[in-house]
Amino acid sequence: MGAKLLMIVGDFGEDYEIMVPFQALQAVGHEVDAVCPEKEAGDTVKTAIHDFRGDQTYLEERGHDFELTAAMSDVDPTEYDGLVVPGGRAPEYLRTHEAVIDAVQHFFEAEKPVATLCHGPQILAAAGVLDGYEMTSYPAVQPEVEAAGCTWVDEVTTDRNLVTAQAWPDHPEWISQFLDVLGTEIEHGGAVAADD
Template sequence: MIVGDFGEDYELMVPYQTLEAVGHDVDTVCPEKEAGETVKTAIHDFRGDQTYLEERGHDFEVNTTFDAVDPADYDALVVPGGRAPEYLRTYDAVLDTVRHFFEAEKPVAALCHGPQILAAAGVLDGYEMTAYPAVRPEVEAAGCSWVDGVTVDGNLVTGQAWPDHPEWLAAFIDLLDAESETQEPAAADD
């Protein structure tokens, strides 16, 4: 899971805890942060205004150092939203990591503003997807078709914001389970 300062609180906490609860190990990484450091989160609330209300959230621990990560060692990627994607997409290492998951056709879950990183990585051409509605012009310019709701297209699962968590996470977990069923079991030692 790629995280950063002022990522959306629920979009970091809930996927992390949910995936851990169903038996997945989740590494959280942020460029320029070491394991054990934290990122500040923001809480976005939808109250009928033209956009969301933002308040300070919690401190979310980064449990793995970004520079120590080899994407080839991972089965899937989660890209949460909030404001963090605005600057995370400026790191070449983040974009290279995202490209690895698409080139290897590994499961990727992106939510809210997270697709800004995918657009910057140049991996959206031909996909059907969704994102936070204000990000729609950006992802369409990156070559995807817009769908208004949680969407699964090949290896990509997208949702518009944290209210999509139940459907978005269920779809991602289904994709992870399907992916693990198609992998060959390891040979037993003689």
């Protein structure tokens, strides 16, 4: 049996950073609940596609409507084995929700696996959980996470329970490292948690 994972998303989160891990983690047998404050199961968030075309920053275009699987107000973080925090523009407002901060703090206090990338670490910085970690993020978020007490590095990084990447081009390595931290053993037909 796979792990039960919580994914916190919001309007104009990065499309690939929501859709790809949501589907990839399910593909290997994990259960993923995608939630957003003030929205219910079956509601959608609008995603944004960020592309790199040689400008000084990324280009943002409208992505898909991504359907939530649960209501944030109904989930209990203690019932989940790990947390996924995608990037995009959503983290800048998601970090203002007390329920989001409380959930993130639970996963760090319990030393459960956490995967985040791009602008997702803005939420972790706001939650005050990054002190002493080595991690990465989208380069423009480096000042925020360093101010929160971490050491920033320029590569996909795992430090204890935390797996970080800079953006969606890092998915293969980022998801692979997160699966390792989860203790996922890939078998034909699904995932098996290491302690099952």
